[in-house]
Amino acid sequence: MKSLRHAVAIAVPALLAVGAATAVAVLATARRVVTPAVRRTDTHILAVDTGAQTIELDRTPDTELPGRYGLFTTGTYGYVKIGAVLSADAKVVRRKLLTQIEAGAQVDRDAAFSGWYYSSPGELHLPWESVLIGSPAGPCPAWFFPGSSDTWVIQVHGRGATRSECLRAVPVFHAMGHPTLVVSYRNDGEAPRSHGGRYALGASEWRDVDAAIGHALRHGAQRVVLMGWSMGGAIALQTAVSSGNRLRIAAIVLDSPVVDWRTVLRFQAREQGLREPIPALAMGVLENTMMARLSGAEDAIEFDRLDMVARASELEAPTLILHSDDDGFVPSDASHALAAARPDLVTMPAFSVARHTKIWNYDQTGWTAAITDWMDAQGLVPAAS
Structure with a gap:
């Protein structure tokens, strides 16, 4: 409590220096970024x-x-x-x-x-079971779809979503023979809640995905493919550069991913009618430990560490990015920048019109072919499948 009062004593004058109305908007924006989203009528x-x-x-x-x-x-x-x-x-x-x-x-x-389409695993008419992944956050529920390959796919859903978001991809990997683990992570409404109950935009959630990799390796996997949707893409990328098991990551598949949070948050602020310096100040608040806690964040968020364009040299696994240029929520700019920075590793076929995380819905044939052909090119389609 004493440290929080100290944070208030320092942070409030700093925010008020830009004007009371701006300070309120900045803190509200910062809080909205880290607060788990709820489904809204649209x-x-x-x-x-x-x-x-x-x-x-x-x-x-x-x-x-x-x-x-x-x-x-x-x-x-x-x-x-x-x-x-x-x-x-x-x-x-x-x-x-x-x-x-x-x-x-x-x-x-x-x-x-x-864009989920499927809301529960039973709708796929494939064998599956519920499992619990022991993560630093606690036991995280997951769905496991068995397969014949020793390369497992681990799918990570996005912000404000749940595991059901990932179900569209399960039949594609099942057809290749890959077991699929569809995971949850802290504060997503299914996995345990952290102390503050706030998102860290991938900075801490990756540890729950890393635990899922450990689970897969203990249960027969030799390698894993990470697939992340939207914010799940940011989590998958953080896992790829942070995990002690990163050499076991054979490939990464990203659908409408967050590759650089600064790009995304500036875009979303503009869409909401918020002009600079509010988004820049909000990110500055979240980068400062004391101010971040005022906004509800549990810890400061290091946006430099979450910028995978800047960290492109650290990527080691071949990566497929599926991103509509008409996304409308997470702009494709950073995805293109990552592809340009690492043409040796990153493949990014062209998609448009489909909007955010809806390429499967809009062009199921093209989306499926993009994944299947790329996995085959990586030597990840077993000959018998």
Whole structure:
């Protein structure tokens, strides 16, 4: 308590020096960065035709995308799957319902559009089991999908998501014979909560993924492939350069990854109408131990250590980056920069339109081929598969 009072005594005058309103905005921005995200309504269900099994939604850059997606809602159904766009005008998109909704079912208006598609492992119709990974944070739940290869895939979900985000990739690796471990990590709502319950943007979460590597090695794996989605990409990259098992990492696959947090946070601040110096000051707050604690962070966050473009020379494993240039949430700039910095290791096929973590949904064939062909080129597709 004494140290916190000391932090307040030093930090508050420093923030007030830039103006009270700016100081409030800076602290609020810093707190938002490290606070686990909650799912927010981003569209509305305008009509459901249970006879034709169609659904009408607000037209947004996400809801107008071709492909298969999901909707989180409330009422009789908590999650529904949706398919092809059947029609659209300036305000409304009409899509096919892939979840059978019975007449008289209650489907509430507010909804959140999702690229997950699969919400539980049983939907894949593959053998699987629940396991616990003993990590520094405590026992972290994971789903294990067995396979014949001694190279395991370890998948890491993104910010504000859970393990279900990763399920789309399981059949791809299963077809190659690779066992897949879909993991959780501290403060994601499934794994144990840390003392402060805040994200460290990969700076501490990587230790839980490292524990998953240890689990795989103890249970028959000789090598692992790390796959990270969005912030899970940042965690996977931190694991790749920090783990004592890093020589066992055969390859890295990244979908819409955070490669450099400064690039991402500046972009997101602009999207929210926040101008400089607020994002720069917010990151400065998070880099200072005393000020970081004022924002709710457990420790200072070293953004230099999280900048994998600057640390590109430390990468050792071949890396595949799948990133839409129309991401809309995590810009692809840093991914391109990493690919340019390490053309010897990084492969980045071109994707566009698909937006954030939705390449599988938008172009399942192209996404699957990109992974399968690249894994084959790395010698990671067993001859019998």
